Amino acid sequence: MEILGNLVGGIGHAVSPLNLALLAAGVLLGMVVGVMPGLGPSAGLAILLPLTFSLDPTGAIVMLAAVYYGAMYGGTITSVLINTPGESATVASTFDGYPLAQQGRAGPALVMAAVASFVAGTVGTLMLSVAAPVTAGVAESFGPPELFLLVMAGLLTLIVVIGKNRLLGVISAIIGFALATVGIDIGGGEQRYTFGSPELINGIDFIPVAIGLFGVGEVLWTLYNGGHLERLRYFKLKAGSQGFWPTRTDWRESRGPSVRGSFLGFFVGVAPGAGATIASLMSYSLEKSLSKRPERFGKGAMPGLVGPEAANNAATSGAMVPLLTLGIPGSAATAVLLGGFLMWDLKPGPLLMEQEPDFAWGLIGSMYLGNAMLLAINVFCIPIFASLARVPFRDLAPVILVMCALGTFTVNDSIIEVGIMAVCGVLGFFMRLFGLVPAATVIALVLGPMAEETLRQSMIISGGSFAVFVQRPGSLVLLGVIVVLSLLPLYGAWARRRAPDQSRSGERV
Amino acid sequence: MRFRIRSALAAALAMALLTACGAGSTGGGSAESAEDYPSKQLDWTIAFGPGGGNDIMARTMVDILKKKKLYPEDIRMENRDGGSGATGWGHLFSKRGDGYAISTTSGSFITTPMQAKTGWTWKDFTPVGLMATDNSLFTVNPKSNITTWEAWVDSAKEKGTVKVGGIGTVNVDFIQHAMLAQQAGYKIDYVPFNEEGQLITSLSSGALDAIVSNPSEVVGQIDAKKMNALLYTGKKPLPSHPHIPTGESLGYEDLPSTPRGLILAPDAPEHAQKWWTDTMKKVVATPEWKAYLKKNDLTPDERWGDDFTAYLQETSGLLETKLREQGALK
Numbered sequence: 043m044e045i046l047g048n049l050v051g052g053i054g055h056a057v058s059p060l061n062l063a064l065l066a067a068g069v070l071l072g073m074v075v076g077v078m079p080g081l082g083p084s085a086g087l088a089i090l091l092p093l094t095f096s097l098d099p100t101g102a103i104v105m106l107a108a109v110y111y112g113a114m115y116g117g118t119i120t121s122v123l124i125n126t127p128g129e130s131a132t133v134a135s136t137f138d139g140y141p142l143a144q145q146g147r148a149g150p151a152l153v154m155a156a157v158a159s160f161v162a163g164t165v166g167t168l169m170l171s172v173a174a175p176v177t178a179g180v181a182e183s184f185g186p187p188e189l190f191l192l193v194m195a196g197l198l199t200l201i202v203v204i205g206k207n208r209l210l211g212v213i214s215a216i217i218g219f220a221l222a223t224v225g226i227d228i229g230g231g232e233q234r235y236t237f238g239s240p241e242l243i244n245g246i247d248f249i250p251v252a253i254g255l256f257g258v259g260e261v262l263w264t265l266y267n268g269g270h271l272e273r274l275r276y277f278k279l280k281a282g283s284q285g286f287w288p289t290r291t292d293w294r295e296s297r298g299p300s301v302r303g304s305f306l307g308f309f310v311g312v313a314p315g316a317g318a319t320i321a322s323l324m325s326y327s328l329e330k331s332l333s334k335r336p337e338r339f340g341k342g343a344m345p346g347l348v349g350p351e352a353a354n355n356a357a358t359s360g361a362m363v364p365l366l367t368l369g370i371p372g373s374a375a376t377a378v379l380l381g382g383f384l385m386w387d388l389k390p391g392p393l394l395m396e397q398e399p400d401f402a403w404g405l406i407g408s409m410y411l412g413n414a415m416l417l418a419i420n421v422f423c424i425p426i427f428a429s430l431a432r433v434p435f436r437d438l439a440p441v442i443l444v445m446c447a448l449g450t451f452t453v454n455d456s457i458i459e460v461g462i463m464a465v466c467g468v469l470g471f472f473m474r475l476f477g478l479v480p481a482a483t484v485i486a487l488v489l490g491p492m493a494e495e496t497l498r499q500s501m502i503i504s505g506g507s508f509a510v511f512v513q514r515p516g517s518l519v520l521l522g523v524i525v526v527l528s529l530l531p532l533y534g535a536w537a538r539r540r541a542p543d544q545s546r547s548g549e550r551v
Numbered sequence: 552m553r554f555r556i557r558s559a560l561a562a563a564l565a566m567a568l569l570t571a572c573g574a575g576s577t578g579g580g581s582a583e584s585a586e587d588y589p590s591k592q593l594d595w596t597i598a599f600g601p602g603g604g605n606d607i608m609a610r611t612m613v614d615i616l617k618k619k620k621l622y623p624e625d626i627r628m629e630n631r632d633g634g635s636g637a638t639g640w641g642h643l644f645s646k647r648g649d650g651y652a653i654s655t656t657s658g659s660f661i662t663t664p665m666q667a668k669t670g671w672t673w674k675d676f677t678p679v680g681l682m683a684t685d686n687s688l689f690t691v692n693p694k695s696n697i698t699t700w701e702a703w704v705d706s707a708k709e710k711g712t713v714k715v716g717g718i719g720t721v722n723v724d725f726i727q728h729a730m731l732a733q734q735a736g737y738k739i740d741y742v743p744f745n746e747e748g749q750l751i752t753s754l755s756s757g758a759l760d761a762i763v764s765n766p767s768e769v770v771g772q773i774d775a776k777k778m779n780a781l782l783y784t785g786k787k788p789l790p791s792h793p794h795i796p797t798g799e800s801l802g803y804e805d806l807p808s809t810p811r812g813l814i815l816a817p818d819a820p821e822h823a824q825k826w827w828t829d830t831m832k833k834v835v836a837t838p839e840w841k842a843y844l845k846k847n848d849l850t851p852d853e854r855w856g857d858d859f860t861a862y863l864q865e866t867s868g869l870l871e872t873k874l875r876e877q878g879a880l881k
Contacts, residue, residue: 088600088630092610185758186742189749226635226667226720238668243634314748364748369771371748378600384607384767384846391771454633495745502742503714503758516756 049171052403056411061101065408068105069415072112075128077427079120079253080449082129083113084374091382099386100404106382107405108412110375111163111358114318115416118155118351119427122148124442126257128449130248130488131318131354134326136256137203137481138339138346145342148428149286154293154344155351156420158300162352163413165304166311166359170366171406174395177312177360178367183516186499189315191511191520193493196320196485198527202327203481205340214479218486221246222494241458248488250450250463255480257446258463259470261439266471270436286425292344299329299345303352310353311360314372315496318357319488322350324527331530334538359409366402368392585822588650592625596654598639600632604685604765604847608811609655611843615834622830635663635719644671646816650823653679653816658723658809661867665880666721673863677815679827680855681862682835683844685809686785687727687763688770688795690778692754700781700801703761707737713760716742716750721880723807724763726873727784734803754778765809766791766848784808785850807869811849812859828855 056065075086086109094102117132122139135155142151169177204211224235225245236242264270288296303325310321329349330339339346364370369390371377383390388398395402433441450463473480504510511517595613599605609628616622631639636659646652656673664672689700697703707713715732717724720743732739742759744750747768753759755777766789772778773792783795784806798806813831815823834840835853844851854862874880 092628095610095614182752182755184749185753185756186749187758188756233667236667241633241638243637243667314746314752364752368751368777370751371746373748374600377746377748381603381607385610387846389771389774392775392777393771454638455629455631456633456638499742499744499753500758502740505712505740514756514758 045172048399048403049407051399052405052407053410054407055100055400055404056104056408061104061404061408062411064097064101064105065108065412066415068108069112069412069419071105072109072114073116073416073419073423075109076113076116076132077119077128078449078452079124079126079128079257079446080249080451080453082117082249082375082453083110084378085453086113087375087378091378091385094382095385097386099383099388099398100401102382102386103379103401103405104408104412106379107362107409110379111355111409111412112416114355114358115156115159115420117354118159119152122151122155122347123427124257125260126442126446127252127484130252131322131357132350133252133319133481133484133488134199134322134350135347135354137326137350138341138343140260141340141342142344142347147342149424150288150292151344151347152424152428153421154288154296154348156417156424157288158296158303158348158352159355159420160413160417161300162304162307162354162356163359163416164410165301166308166356167406167409167413169305169308169356170359170362170409174363174367177309177363180309181312181314181364181368181370181372183514184313184315185514185516186496186503187510187514188516188520189313190493190496190500191517191524192310192313192315192320193489193496195520195524195527196323196489197493198524199323199327200482200485202330202339202531203485204479207477207479210477211479211482214473214482215486217478218483219490221251221483222487222490239458241456245491246462246487247453247459248484249453250459251466251487252484253446253450254463254466255470255473255484257442258467259474259480261442262467262471263474264435265439266475270434270439288344295344296348298332299325299349300352302328302332303349304356307353307356308360311357312363312372314364314370315492317361317372318354321353321357321360323485323489325349325353327527328530331527331534333534336531336534362405362409365390366395366405369394585820585825588820588822588826589622589624591651592627593622594646594649594652595626595628596639596643596652597628597630598632598636598654598659599657600630604767604809604811605655605657606630607847608683608843611840612655612813612831612834615837615839616830618839619833619837621833634667634669635659637663637667637669640671640676641669643814643816644675648818648820649816650820652819653827654814656810656812656814658807659719660810660814661863661870662721662723662874665871665874671817673867675817677817677819677824678856678859678863679813679815679824680831681810681812681852681859682831682840683811683849684785684852685765685811685847685849686783686789686806687724687808688766688773688780688789689727689731689761689763689782689784690754690769690773690780691761692757692759693776693779694757695760695779697781698779700796703781704735704737707732707735707760710737710760712738712740714742714758715739716744716753716759716762717764718744718747718750721874723809723870725877725879726807726870727763729873729877730806731782731798731803767846770848787850789848790845791848805869807866807873808850810863810866824856831855 075081117128120126121132121135125140127133307321311317329345330336361372361376364372365376371380450460470480597606597609631642643654691697715728754762773780780795783789784798
């Protein structure tokens with residue numbers, strides 16, 4: 043009851059005209075930040091943070107949080123349309139989103155992704171409203187051993203992504219792990235493969251690599267296949283025309299993945315670390331394991347897009363739990379928000395929700411409204427974004443290349459990273475030519491450094507004993523999750539063999 | 552090999568661009584007389600990402616400069632983060648002779664060049680002054696039932712080796728842990744972290760026995776009794792939490808702190824250095840600056856020009872000795 047009262051008060055606080063205007067500005071800016079390749083939520087928040095110093099804290103956090111979750115909606119659009127993830131949490135959305143667009147189903151893909159994001163945003167906010175204090179305990183129990191196991195669960199996606207192409211897939215992943223070793227080694231402070239360049243001290247960021255391998259690589263590949271000679275006919279443009287809106291099968295197929303993705307995303311998002319990325323990857327492997335037709339994954343399966351989309355949005359709500367209830371930033375983006383708290387004269391910490399109820403509940407209330415706004419904006423804007431697909435590829439290709447270069451440069455103002463992106467673009471082309479798996483490279487690059495760092499921390503703590511992974515309750519639970527995730531595909535195969543006819547007929551409704 | 556050539560080419564290109572820009576502005580700067588300073592847009596480098604201690608200090612300073620109309624021209628602030636400050640201060644280093652390029656300092660200003668080939672050290676830059684120091688709180692998990700430093704030392708000795716954590720490897724956090732352990736007579740396994748959030752949950756999850764953090768990052772936890780603070784590394788007690796004993800009161804001297812100061816590009820004109828020293832003296836006297844120090848639990852510590860250099864010399868010598876003793880530097 044108290045929660046309901048708080049929430050009503052919070053929504054009341056959020057609907058002041060000024061806060062509504064800030065919320066609208068936030069979701070729109072978030073969409074723009076998400077659509078720009080390279081400009082992820084943490085970079086976007088960093089740029090906007092100084093503008094909020096003169097605002098009232100509630101208005102400021104309402105706007106910045108809207109940028110944060112708005113970016114997750116926007117990031118989907120480039121992932122689906124031009125195969126370029128703007129940040130690590132939307133990497134999984136390219137796996138099936140882009141094949142869907144290639145089949146002329148960009149419209150249904152974008153609409154379903156927006157709906158899944160809305161469902162997940164709402165479920166996540168609901169969980170944040172009712173379960174924040176309980177789930178805060180989850181975040182508090184996360185030490186290096188638990189984080190390492192969580193990263194391992196995310197790495198299981200490699201198996202799913204690599205599929206049957208084992209040798210080339212493993213080589214692709216190893217390229218990613220190798221790139222991940224560049225930079226200062228957090229354990230010992232030594233420089234590895236930096237060749238004396240200060241720009242490489244922090245390692246190779248995944249953004250230039252992902253934009254190069256996916257975005258530029260895809261452009262080169264399409265040109266190689268003669269894409270510039272013909273108009274790409276993704277789909278007919280007018281809303282209402284056949285093929286723009288999702289079919290009944292799309293809706294039915296998406297129900298399970300969006301609900302599962304929402305809960306998975308929220309809980310993984312609560313853990314400090316790279317919640318949204320790991321959540322979306324885990325959701326992808328989960329959906330493939332549960333699917334009756336896993337062979338469609340990677341070739342345009344709607345659940346393969348909807349699940350990760352739901353997971354990455356719910357993870358942004360999950361990440362608010364440690365931020366609001368414990369004052370602990372779980373991700374780069376929430377660390378920027380925490381920096382904002384200090385500037386707005388708030389004291390972040392476990393007492394924040396008690397001491398500043400208007401602020402915390404105003405934020406939570408605004409998240410319900412913000413997600414609704416984003417759904418509306420997305421459904422109305424999708425025809426505009428999707429009209430990109432009507433542009434002949436020979437005109438679109440240079441624009442994509444410029445956007446990729448500009449997007450990479452904006453992140454760190456680094457010309458070297460633009461160079462890395464260009465090299466990876468060429469690499470991405472040849473990887474496609476020889477049947478390697480660029481997605482495996484990117485997953486390995488994103489999760490590799492986290493795996494290494496948390497494993498080394500765990501080993502220092504345990505004095506080199508692997509028993510640390512079975513001695514702590516949190517670790518045991520996560521080990522169980524990993525075992526279940528690994529066994530699910532086997533179970534799926536068994537279930538399919540048992541009832542092949544039913545599943546086939548079910549798909550054709 | 553190909554990669555190396557490529558990055559070298561890219562670096563050469565970037566350097567050429569930077570020098571071109573630098574040369575453009577320096578040309579104007581040298582012709583300018585001392586009375587005219589400042590007459591141009593200021594290039595303010597923040598060597599770290601937004602939201603961190605360095606960023607917040609820089610933004611507070613600029614806010615005061617603007618509010619009090621102390622700097623008549625535009626100030627362009629840019630977060631040039633990467634490489635533990637190597638990128639940002641590397642940019643400032645490339646602005647040699649320019650009186651319009653400025654940056655704020657951190658502990659990494661001294662330690663990063665010790666571990667990486669940055670091409671510069673703190674000695675290369677033109678010092679303006681130290682305005683404050685950021686000290687650390689030593690905290691433990693309340694579930695340990697340890698509430699005093701003495702109890703901590705006893706339990707650490709009993710355990711033989713304790714697991715302690717902080718941010719970075721070659722850094723102030725590590726040296727604080729190492730000095731405290733050495734003098735008190737217990738052994739540590741130091742676990743380095745990249746992010747404060749993960750450091751804090753490692754303590755709360757029971758994976759670590761103790762951590763050090765800047766006060767603004769953990770006072771919320773201490774007030775909520777989610778952490779027990781046993782020691783503060785500052786010389787004077789922390790104003791918001793005066794009951795936490797200082798290192799000195801417990802017999803631990805010379806614990807290093809993070810210098811929060813201001814520097815100009817190498818060989819900046821003398822009149823620029825003087826102008827900034829005079830102006831920053833006005834800034835630190837404002838109520839806004841005092842409010843900032845209080846909010847972030849910083850210790851005011853003002854040292855200008857040569858005093859600042861002497862301070863950097865002393866801190867850098869201490870850090871280097873300790874890092875070598877601990878084997879973190881070879």
